[in-house]
Amino acid sequence: xxxxxxxxxxxxxxxxxxxxxxxxxxxxxxxxxxxxxxxxxxxxxxxxxxxxxxxxxxxxxxxxxxxxxxxxxxxxxxxxxxxxxxxxxxxxxxxxxxxxxxxxxxxxxxxxxxxxxxxxxxxxxxxxxxxxxxxxxxxxxxxxxxxxxxxxxxxxxxxxxxxxxxxxxxxxxxxxxxxxxxxxxxxxxxxxxxxxxxxxxxxxxxxxxxxxxxxxxxxxxxxxxxxxxxxxxxxxxxxxxxxxxxxxxxxxxxxxxxxxxxxxxxxxxxxxxxxxxxxxxxxxxxxxxxxxxxxxxxxxxxxxxxxxxxxxxxxxxxxxxxxxxxxxxxxxxxxxxxxxxxxxxxxxxxxxxxxxxxxxxxxxxxxxxxxxxxxxxxxxxxxxxxxxxxxxxxxxxxxxxxxxxxxxxxxxxxxxxxxxxxxxxxxxxxxxxxxxxxxxxxxxxxxxxxxxxxxxxxxxxxxxxxxxxxxxxxxxxxxxxxxxxxxxxxxxxxxxxxxxxxxxxxxxxxxxxxxxxxxxxxxxxxxxxxxxxxxxxxxxxxxxxxxxxxxxxxxxxxxxxxxxxxxxxxxxxxxxxxxxxxxxxxxxxxxxxxxxxxxxxxxxxxxxxxxxxxxxxxxxxxxxxxxxxxxxxxxxxxxxxxxxxxxxxxxx
Amino acid sequence: xxxxxxxxxxxxxxxxxxxxxxxxxxxxxxxxxxxxxxxxxxxxxxxxxxxxxxxxxxxxxxxxxxxxxxxxxxxxxxxxxxxxxxxxxxxxxxxxxxxxxxxxxxxxxxxxxxxxxxxxxxxxxxxxxxxxxxxxxxxxxxxxxxxxxxxxxxxxxxxxxxxxxxxxxxxxxxxxxxxxxxxxxxxxxxxxxxxxxxxxxxxxxxxxxxxxxxxxxxxxxxxxxxxxxxxxxxxxxxxxxxxxxxxxxxxxxxxxxxxxxxxxxxxxxxxxxxxxxxxxxxxxxxxxxxxxxxxxxxxxxxxxxxxxxxxxxxxxxxxxxxxxxxxx
Numbered sequence: 001x002x003x004x005x006x007x008x009x010x011x012x013x014x015x016x017x018x019x020x021x022x023x024x025x026x027x028x029x030x031x032x033x034x035x036x037x038x039x040x041x042x043x044x045x046x047x048x049x050x051x052x053x054x055x056x057x058x059x060x061x062x063x064x065x066x067x068x069x070x071x072x073x074x075x076x077x078x079x080x081x082x083x084x085x086x087x088x089x090x091x092x093x094x095x096x097x098x099x100x101x102x103x104x105x106x107x108x109x110x111x112x113x114x115x116x117x118x119x120x121x122x123x124x125x126x127x128x129x130x131x132x133x134x135x136x137x138x139x140x141x142x143x144x145x146x147x148x149x150x151x152x153x154x155x156x157x158x159x160x161x162x163x164x165x166x167x168x169x170x171x172x173x174x175x176x177x178x179x180x181x182x183x184x185x186x187x188x189x190x191x192x193x194x195x196x197x198x199x200x201x202x203x204x205x206x207x208x209x210x211x212x213x214x215x216x217x218x219x220x221x222x223x224x225x226x227x228x229x230x231x232x233x234x235x236x237x238x239x240x241x242x243x244x245x246x247x248x249x250x251x252x253x254x255x256x257x258x259x260x261x262x263x264x265x266x267x268x269x270x271x272x273x274x275x276x277x278x279x280x281x282x283x284x285x286x287x288x289x290x291x292x293x294x295x296x297x298x299x300x301x302x303x304x305x306x307x308x309x310x311x312x313x314x315x316x317x318x319x320x321x322x323x324x325x326x327x328x329x330x331x332x333x334x335x336x337x338x339x340x341x342x343x344x345x346x347x348x349x350x351x352x353x354x355x356x357x358x359x360x361x362x363x364x365x366x367x368x369x370x371x372x373x374x375x376x377x378x379x380x381x382x383x384x385x386x387x388x389x390x391x392x393x394x395x396x397x398x399x400x401x402x403x404x405x406x407x408x409x410x411x412x413x414x415x416x417x418x419x420x421x422x423x424x425x426x427x428x429x430x431x432x433x434x435x436x437x438x439x440x441x442x443x444x445x446x447x448x449x450x451x452x453x454x455x456x457x458x459x460x461x462x463x464x465x466x467x468x469x470x471x472x473x474x475x476x477x478x479x480x481x482x483x484x485x486x487x488x489x490x491x492x493x494x495x496x497x498x499x500x501x502x503x504x505x506x507x508x509x510x511x512x513x514x515x516x517x518x519x520x521x522x523x524x525x526x527x528x529x530x531x532x533x534x535x536x537x538x539x540x541x542x543x544x545x546x547x548x549x550x551x552x553x554x555x556x557x558x559x560x561x562x563x564x565x566x567x568x569x570x571x572x573x574x575x576x577x578x579x580x581x582x583x584x585x586x587x588x589x590x591x592x593x594x595x596x597x598x599x600x601x602x603x604x605x606x607x608x609x610x611x612x613x614x615x616x617x618x619x620x621x622x623x624x625x626x627x628x629x630x631x632x633x634x635x636x637x638x639x640x641x642x643x644x645x646x647x648x649x650x651x652x
Numbered sequence: 653x654x655x656x657x658x659x660x661x662x663x664x665x666x667x668x669x670x671x672x673x674x675x676x677x678x679x680x681x682x683x684x685x686x687x688x689x690x691x692x693x694x695x696x697x698x699x700x701x702x703x704x705x706x707x708x709x710x711x712x713x714x715x716x717x718x719x720x721x722x723x724x725x726x727x728x729x730x731x732x733x734x735x736x737x738x739x740x741x742x743x744x745x746x747x748x749x750x751x752x753x754x755x756x757x758x759x760x761x762x763x764x765x766x767x768x769x770x771x772x773x774x775x776x777x778x779x780x781x782x783x784x785x786x787x788x789x790x791x792x793x794x795x796x797x798x799x800x801x802x803x804x805x806x807x808x809x810x811x812x813x814x815x816x817x818x819x820x821x822x823x824x825x826x827x828x829x830x831x832x833x834x835x836x837x838x839x840x841x842x843x844x845x846x847x848x849x850x851x852x853x854x855x856x857x858x859x860x861x862x863x864x865x866x867x868x869x870x871x872x873x874x875x876x877x878x879x880x881x882x883x884x885x886x887x888x889x890x891x892x893x894x895x896x897x898x899x900x901x902x903x904x905x906x907x908x909x910x911x912x913x914x915x916x917x918x919x920x921x922x923x924x925x926x927x928x929x930x931x932x933x934x935x936x937x938x939x940x941x942x943x944x945x946x947x948x949x950x951x952x953x954x955x956x957x958x959x960x961x962x963x964x965x966x967x968x969x970x971x972x973x974x975x976x977x978x979x980x
Binding site: 077081096 | 708712744747748749750930933934935936937938940941950951954957
C-alpha cells in the first residue's frame with residue numbers, strides 16, 4: 001500500500017517582510033528546472049527535524065507559483081535588446097531567475113503550539129509523507145482501517161495512493177459525494193464508476209454490507225457496468241498501486257420501464273445478448289398514489305385534492321370499499337380506480353343527491369380523476385393501468401450489487417416519479433433496517449436539473465435535500481454529479497462531505513464559490529486533463545489533485561457499439577422473449593399460438609403476473625392467467641321489421 | 653566567529669558603535685592619475701567599429717570581488733573595524749547560465765592593537781580573529797584612521813581576487829576565457845595569459861591628452877579605440893583600448909565607456925576587434941538596477957550579486973537606530 005522512500009531536497013523556504021511564512025502558508029524556491037507544480041505536496045523540515053530530531057515538520061500543498069528574474073522593469077529588457085525581440089534571445093547570459101512557490105499548510109507536526117512554518121529545507125513528499133500530510137494515518141492504520149482508495153496523487157514523477165475515510169464518505173461521521181465538471185472532459189461518470197468499484201472492494205467488513213442504486217439519466221452511460229472495458233498498462237499499474245482489482249462489477253441488476261407497447265424495454269441495453277438481464281420496471285396504482293404529488297402540478301395539489309388523494313390511499317386502496325351506492329370495490333389498479341370514480345359519478349347523478357361525496361366535492365373528485373388518469377397516459381410503460389407491478393427488490397438488496405435504473409428515455413415526469421419512489425423506499429427500508437444491506441449509495445447525475453439552486457420547489461429536490469441532510473444517519477449516501485456546482489441547491493452540495501472537481505468551466509470558476517482557490521489552482525482546474533480530479537475531503541485541509549485509472553467497465557458509448565441496441569420487436573416476439581427468459585423450455589410458437597387474437601392488455605397483464613410470480617412452469621401459469629380462449633360469438637342477423645304503416649305515396 | 657570577537661571586545665570594555673562608511677558599499681573611484689601610453693595599433697589614436705559578428709567563446713568565466721566593513725567598537729579613539737572581503741569566479745557554459753567554480757572569503761579585524769586598552773586587546777587576541785594592524789601613524793582623527801582601514805580592506809580584497817584569478821586562469825580549458833572586473837595588470841600571471849581580459853569601468857587614469865583624449869572619450873557606441881600600451885612601472889605590461897557599449901550623447905563622456913586590458917602581445921591587436929565584438933554583446937542583459945549598469949557587464953553584476961547574497965547580513969545596515977537612546 002504505502003511505499004516509504006527517502007525524500008530529496010527540492011527547495012528552501014524563504015520568508016520576507018512582504019511574504020512571510022505563517023502557520024497556514026509559506027513560500028519556497030526551487031531550481032528552475034523542477035518537476036513540481038501546482039498541487040504538489042511538499043514537506044518542510046525545520047531545524048532539528050528528521051529521523052532523529054524533534055523539530056517541526058510541516059506538510060504543504062503548492063497552490064501558486066511565480067517566476068521572475070532580476071529585471072528591474074520590462075523597459076530594461078527592451079533597452080538591452082535594442083527593441084528587437086530576436087536579439088533578446090541572443091543574450092550571452094541568461095538572467096538570474098527564480099521559481100518561487102506558495103504552499104498552503106496541510107499539517108504541522110507537532111500540531112501544538114501552532115507556529116509559522118520554519119525556514120527549512122523542502123522535500124517532495126513520499127508515500128508516507130502524503131499519508132501523514134492528508135491525515136490518512138488516522139484511518140489507514142489501527143484495528144479497523146476505513147480507507148477507500150480514490151486515486152493517485154501524482155507529482156514530479158512520483159505517485160502516492162490517496163484514500164478517503166469511509167466513515168466520512170459513506171457515513172456516519174459525514175457522507176455524500178458531489179462531483180462537478182464540464183460535460184465530456186470532467187469524466188464524472190467514470191470517476192463515480194471507479195469509486196464505486198473501489199468502495200465495493202475496500203468497504204470495511206465491520207461496516208456491513210453495501211449496495212449502489214444508480215439512475216441512468218442519459219444515453220447508455222451506466223448500461224454496461226457488468227462488461228469489461230479497455231485498460232492500458234498505465235491503468236493496470238494504477239489499479240495495482242491502489243490495491244484494486246480491475247474488473248467489472250460482479251453483480252449488476254438492470255431495471256428499465258417498458259415502452260408504450262408495454263412489452264419492449266425502454267433502454268439502450270436491448271442487445272439480444274444482454275437484454276435478458278434487464279428487468280422491466282412497472283408500477284401500478286399503489287406504487288404511484290403515494291407519490292401523486294410528484295406527478296401533479298403544484299397548483300393541482302390544493303388542500304382539498306390532497307385530502308382526497310390521502311383518502312384514496314388510506315381507505316380505498318387494496319381494501320373492500322363500499323361506494324355508498326350499493327357497489328363494492330377493491331381498488332388495486334388504475335382501471336379499478338376509474339371504475340370507482342364512474343360508480344361515484346353515476347351514483348350521485350342517479351340519486352340526485354348533492355355534489356358532495358363523503359365530504360369531498362364532486363369537482364375535486366373529477367379533478368383528481370383527470371390528473372391520475374393522465375398519469376398512466378404520460379408515463380405509459382412505467383405506469384400500468386391494470387397490470388401488476390414489477391419493482392426493485394425492496395428488502396432483498398444484495399451486498400456489493402449495483403442496481404441500475406435506466407430512466408434515460410423516460411420523460412421528465414416519469415424520471416421524477418422513479419427518483420422519488422426509489423429513494424423514498426430506500427429510506428423506509430433503511431429506517432427499518434430491512435433493506436438487505438446497511439448502506440446504499442445513490443448515484444444521481446444532472447443535479448443542475450434535479451436540484452437546481454433556483455426555480456420552483458419540486459418533490460425530487462426536496463427528496464435530494466432530505467438525503468443530503470439526514471441520509472448519513474441511515475446509510476443512505478448520495479453521490480451526485482453536475483456541470484455547474486454554483487447552480488445546484490446550496491444545501492445539497494454543502495452537505496457533501498467529499499467533493500470532486502473535474503475539468504471546470506472558466507465562467508463557473510469565476511463564481512464566488514471558488515474564491516478560496518488560488519488563481520493557479522483555478523487555471524489547473526480549467527485545464528485539467530481527462531482522468532484527473534481535485535478532491536476535497538474532511539480530513540484534507542486543502543484540495544488535492546488526483547489521477548484515477550479508467551473504470552474497468554465498458555464505457556457507454558463503446559457498449560452501444562459492441563452491443564448495438566435491438567430494434568423494437570413486434571408485440572408477439574417481445575412477449576415470447578420475456579417468457580423465454582423466464583423459462584428456457586418455452587418454445588416461441590407455443591406462446592404465439594396462445595396469444596393469437598388476444599387483447600394486448602390481457603397479454604400484458606398475464607405476462608406481468610408471470611414476471612411477478614416466477615412460477616416453475618411459466619408457460620402453464622401464463623396460460624392460466626390468460627384464461628381460456630372465448631370463441632367469438634357472431635351476432636345473429638336481425639330480421640328487418642316492416643313498417644307499421646306503409647308509406648303513402650301521398651307526398652304530403 | 654563573525655560576531656564572537658565583536659561581542660568579546662565589547663564585553664572587555666570597548667564601546668559598541670555602529671558606523672558603516674559610505675565607501676564600504678562600493679569601491680572608491682580611481683584617483684585621477686596622469687600617465688602615458690604608447691600606441692601599438694595605428695599611427696595615431698583612431699576609432700574602429702567592432703566586429704559585431706565575432707563569435708563569442710563557448711565558455712567564459714567572470715571574476716569579481718566585494719568588500720564590506722564597518723566600525724564596531726571604540727577603545728578610546730582607536731576604532732575596531734570588522735571587515736569582510738570575498739571573491740568568486742562564475743563560469744558561463746553552453747546553457748548561458750552562470751555557475752560558481754571558485755570562491756573565497758575572508759573576515760578580519762582592523763585596528764592598532766598596541767593602542768587598545770589591555771582588556772580589549774586581550775579579548776581580541778583570545779578571539780582568534782585575524783587582525784590587520786594599522787600603523788601608529790594612522791591613528792588620530794577618525795577620518796585619517798578610517799582612510800587607513802579602507803586601504804587595508806581594498807588591499808585584502810585585491811589580494812583575494814588576484815589569488816582566485818591566478819588559480820582560475822591556470823585551470824582554464826582550451827578556448828575558455830576569463831574576464832576580470834578591474835585591472836589585469838596587477839597580476840603577472842593574469843597579465844600574461846592569452847585569454848584573459850580586464851574590464852575597467854572607472855577612468856581615473858588619463859593616458860591621452862588633446863585630440864587623442866577627445867577621440868578616446870568620444871568613441872561612438874559599438875566602436876573601440878586603437879590598442880595602446882600604458883606605460884607604468886607599478887603594473888605589469890599590458891595592452892589596452894577603450895570600448896563604448898552605449899551612446900554617450902545625452903549622458904556624459906564616460907557613459908558606457910570601458911577600458912579593456914589584455915596581454916601585451918601582437919596577437920592582442922589582431923584579436924581586439926573580435927573580442928570587442930563579443931564584449932559589446934555582453935551589455936545585454938542590462939545590469940539594472942545597478943547605477944553603473946551602462947558599463948557593468950551583466951555577468952560581472954551577477955558575480956557581485958552572488959557574493960553579496962552570501963556575505964554576512966549584518967554589515968550594511970546598522971543593527972540599531974542611530975537616534976540617541978532614551979534615558980534608562
